Amino acid sequence: DLTGKLESVLRNLRGYGKLTEKNIAESLKEIRKALLEADVNYKVVKDFIQSVQDRSVGENVLKSVTPGQMIVKIVNDELIKLLGTSTTQLKSAGIPPSIIMITGLQGSGKTTFCAKLASFLQSRGRKPLLAALDVYRPAAIQQLRVLGESLKVPVYDEGIGDPVKIGFNAVSDARRKLCDTVILDTAGRLHIDEQMMRELVNVKNRVRPHEILFVADGMTGQDAVNTAKEFAEKLDYDGVVLTKMDGDTRGGAALSIRAVTGKPIKFIGTGEKADAIEQFHPDRMASRILG
Amino acid sequence: VTGKRKIDEELLEELEELLISGDVGVETSIHILDNIRTRVKKEKYQTSEELDSLILDEVKRLLDFDPLNLPPTKPCVILVVGVNGTGKTTSIAKLTNYYKKQGKTVLLAAADTFRAAAIEQLVTWGERLDTDVIKHHANSDPAAVVFDACSAALSRKTDVLIIDTAGRLHTKVNLMSELEKIYRIIQRQIPDAPHETILVIDAGNGQNAINQAKEFIKASKANSIFLTKLDGTAKGGVVLGIKRELGIPVRYIGVGEKADDMELFDPVEFVEGLFE
Numbered sequence: 001d002l003t004g005k006l007e008s009v010l011r012n013l014r015g016y017g018k019l020t021e022k023n024i025a026e027s028l029k030e031i032r033k034a035l036l037e038a039d040v041n042y043k044v045v046k047d048f049i050q051s052v053q054d055r056s057v058g059e060n061v062l063k064s065v066t067p068g069q070m071i072v073k074i075v076n077d078e079l080i081k082l083l084g085t086s087t088t089q090l091k092s093a094g095i096p097p098s099i100i101m102i103t104g105l106q107g108s109g110k111t112t113f114c115a116k117l118a119s120f121l122q123s124r125g126r127k128p129l130l131a132a133l134d135v136y137r138p139a140a141i142q143q144l145r146v147l148g149e150s151l152k153v154p155v156y157d158e159g160i161g162d163p164v165k166i167g168f169n170a171v172s173d174a175r176r177k178l179c180d181t182v183i184l185d186t187a188g189r190l191h192i193d194e195q196m197m198r199e200l201v202n203v204k205n206r207v208r209p210h211e212i213l214f215v216a217d218g219m220t221g222q223d224a225v226n227t228a229k230e231f232a233e234k235l236d237y238d239g240v241v242l243t244k245m246d247g248d249t250r251g252g253a254a255l256s257i258r259a260v261t262g263k264p265i266k267f268i269g270t271g272e273k274a275d276a277i278e279q280f281h282p283d284r285m286a287s288r289i290l291g
Numbered sequence: 292v293t294g295k296r297k298i299d300e301e302l303l304e305e306l307e308e309l310l311i312s313g314d315v316g317v318e319t320s321i322h323i324l325d326n327i328r329t330r331v332k333k334e335k336y337q338t339s340e341e342l343d344s345l346i347l348d349e350v351k352r353l354l355d356f357d358p359l360n361l362p363p364t365k366p367c368v369i370l371v372v373g374v375n376g377t378g379k380t381t382s383i384a385k386l387t388n389y390y391k392k393q394g395k396t397v398l399l400a401a402a403d404t405f406r407a408a409a410i411e412q413l414v415t416w417g418e419r420l421d422t423d424v425i426k427h428h429a430n431s432d433p434a435a436v437v438f439d440a441c442s443a444a445l446s447r448k449t450d451v452l453i454i455d456t457a458g459r460l461h462t463k464v465n466l467m468s469e470l471e472k473i474y475r476i477i478q479r480q481i482p483d484a485p486h487e488t489i490l491v492i493d494a495g496n497g498q499n500a501i502n503q504a505k506e507f508i509k510a511s512k513a514n515s516i517f518l519t520k521l522d523g524t525a526k527g528g529v530v531l532g533i534k535r536e537l538g539i540p541v542r543y544i545g546v547g548e549k550a551d552d553m554e555l556f557d558p559v560e561f562v563e564g565l566f567e
């Protein structure tokens with residue numbers, strides 16, 4: 001564990017003196033290794049280590065804590081600061097329905113998250129409608145229908161059609177059904193697929209969602225910054241969802257995405273069922289990343 | 292790779308950044324850089340091209356693999372496993388297409404009875420590829436589907452039986468023991484089966500893929516990796532760590548969402564992609 005490693009690296013610094021660039025160099029190497037092993041992006045780690053060094057150098061080593069504990073506390077505080085605040089606030093409409101658009105790479109957990117979001121809103125007295133804008137993946141529409149049925153949430157689909165039209169018509173359908181929220185499930189796509197990214201921009205421009213979320217797999221490695229950044233540039237989404245966090249991934253992608261895009265992480269996926277959704281807690285995420 | 296002519300600390304740092312940015316991981320990157328340092332001390336080279344080819348060769352060596360000698364007996368049974376959303380079902384469509392093009396008969400087993408519309412997804416692929424799918428209803432016992440599929444493959448004398456399983460996180464003990472049970476059923480019904488257990492890994496995954504590989508080898512003797520979504524910008528470098536620590540090679544790669552978007556793994560191309 002990191003604290004243990006730092007304790008042994010810094011054991012000759014106990015009880016006196018200041019932290020200097022020289023005497024913490026070894027510790028910074030250990031911290032860098034821990035963050036890279038946790039899948040935090042290489043450049044994000046570089047900047048982060050610099051900020052830890054800036055905050056540590058000159059600090060007096062107190063008698064009451066070990067230097068290792070001091071550095072870990074600085075690292076933990078800096079991580080929490082960088083990871084941002086805890087919020088599940090979703091933008092909503094002055095006049096219903098509110099429209100939430102769910103986007104991300106293939107297989108990240110979007111369709112499952114749409115069901116979780118519908119269940120989350122239902123438990124708060126809202127009346128959601130699910131819209132099937134994935135017209136490509138075999139049985140994608142059936143998948144959303146099955147999920148909707150199990151939650152008693154209506155599903156709007158037009159089979160294989162134009163996602164822009166489907167999204168637009170789903171909103172009219174929501175008004176007819178007196179649903180106050182429309183959740184748009186979109187097909188997984190690569191950030192470098194120009195045609196598919198343009199489709200998302202067209203849906204955004206035509207259907208005008210109030211909230212756009214980027215759903216990312218919690219096991220994503222160094223590539224997290226590329227995908228998150230490109231989706232942010234094209235869509236300027238409002239928040240991030242990190243899925244499959246019920247495994248043992250350290251989840252460094254959370255730090256990478258937050259550092260590079262500045263977007264808040266709003267939800268965590270913690271399982272396959274519709275209730276497996278949690279609010280993001282930066283302090284818990286920080287200790288998870290540090291291992 | 293580097294346009295440089297000599298190994299110095301700056302070059303090694305550049306290489307380390309390339310490797311780690313490609314998800315090769317800290318330990319394996321250190322291992323590769325140490326090997327390069329050692330080799331450079333021993334060998335004479337003049338040009339930056341020679342240095343480049345030394346570096347590429349050193350990384351490629353880690354990925355070399357022997358072919359799986361699949362038996363001529365029928366059916367050849369392929370079990371497909373992996374964590375959620377990596378591309379198992381789609382990769383099975385690609386393998387079906389690959390074997391059919393070779394003139395082989397293929398049978399599919401829809402043993403993901405849990406996820407919404409998982410059976411329908413495989414059935415749709417089966418229809419597109421004119422291939423039969425053994426299936427039960429949703430939420431039925433996956434072991435029963437596997438049992439029936441093995442019997443069907445035997446009685447039909449099918450060349451290749453490919454079994455689709457539900458995505459499962461390797462940390463879920465009950466799901467991993469379900470997989471062990473599926474493995475035992477296959478073993479009992481067909482001698483030497485499963486002949487290949489393909490672990491499907493998403494090229495976008497980071498170091499967690501090593502833990503995935505460890506557990507899936509334990510539960511289902513995974514002996515091949517199908518590395519998917521290499522048509523994105525992720526490099527999939529974690530397979531170097533998996534090969535080094537656990538010995539299983541990549542044999543197939545996925546480069547898109549269609550049935551023909553599959554290639555046999557080429558270590559040279561992979562390493563060139565890593566250093567792009």
Ligand SMILES: Nc1nc2c(ncn2[C@@H]2O[C@H](COP(=O)(O)OP(=O)(O)OP(=O)(O)O)[C@@H](O)[C@H]2O)c(=O)[nH]1
Binds near residue numbers: 106187245276376406
């Ligand atoms: N364990 C776990 N599995 C999850 C979680 N979220 C989604 N999954 C699973 O991940 C797999 C992929 O989920 P989908 O919802 O189909 O992913 P998607 O992003 O809609 O996929 P595409 O539409 O093909 O891009 C499924 O097996 C889900 O059950 C999670 O938080 N934890």
Ligand SMILES: Nc1nc2c(ncn2[C@@H]2O[C@H](COP(=O)(O)OP(=O)(O)OP(=O)(O)O)[C@@H](O)[C@H]2O)c(=O)[nH]1
Binds near residue numbers: 107521545546547
């Ligand atoms: N771009 C790209 N997408 C892929 C590739 N392989 C699979 N996909 C996509 O990834 C998503 C998930 O694929 P599935 O085949 O459903 O994945 P799975 O592992 O069977 O998912 P679960 O059964 O839910 O665990 C789909 O949208 C596929 O089209 C690939 O090589 N490249």
Ligand SMILES: [Mg+2]
Binds near residue numbers: 110112134186
């Ligand atoms: Mg989906």
Ligand SMILES: [Mg+2]
Binds near residue numbers: 379
């Ligand atoms: Mg599947």
